[in-house]
Amino acid sequence: MTGIEIALGGFLGAMARYLFYLVAESRWRQPKIATFLVNVLGSFIIGAFxxxxxxxxxxxxxxxxxxxxxxxxxxxxxxxxxDGDWFAGISYLAANLIGGLGLFILAYTLF
Structure with a gap:
């Protein structure tokens, strides 16, 4: 049953991410924001679990x-x-990694 659970969860998770992207794209017109938000939100939820x-x-x-x-x-x-924007690229990576790890630790500690 484990393989089916993972496959079903993966399908639903991918669909949820896609829907999240559609909403974020229509709201902020910036796909990087959607990626950042799914990564830090997912890290928080994983920490809580x-x-x-x-x-x-x-x-x-x-x-x-x-x-x-x-x-x-x-x-x-x-x-x-x-695009030559090294500062934006490094800042984006740092925000994802630090934000994701920070929210994981917060949720892990709270739950």
């Missing part, structure tokens, strides 16, 4: 694994680097 002792593969590996995205974050930063 693990902190509470809930190690559900459906949620952690499936849904949240598909909801968050390291590869899109990397692509967004590389685009900044290619």
């Amino acid at each position: 693990i902190g509470s002792g809930n190690l559900s593969v459906f949620w952690l590996t499936g849904f949240l694994g598909a909801f968050t995205t390291f590869s899109t974050m990397a692509l967004d930063a590389v685009k900044d680097f290619e």
Whole structure:
């Protein structure tokens, strides 16, 4: 059953991320904001799950694994680097990593 749980969670997580992107794009017209928000929100939720002792593969590996995205974050930063905007790229990476880790620790501690 584990493989099915992960697959179903992954499908739903990917769809949730896509819907999140549509909303963020229509609201802020900036896809990097959507990537940042799904990464830090996902990190917070993962921290809450693990902190509470809930190690559900459906949620952690499936849904949240598909909801968050390291590869899109990397692509967004590389685009900044290619445009010559090293400060924006490094700042974006730092915000994702520090924000994600910080919110994970906060949620892990709270729950």
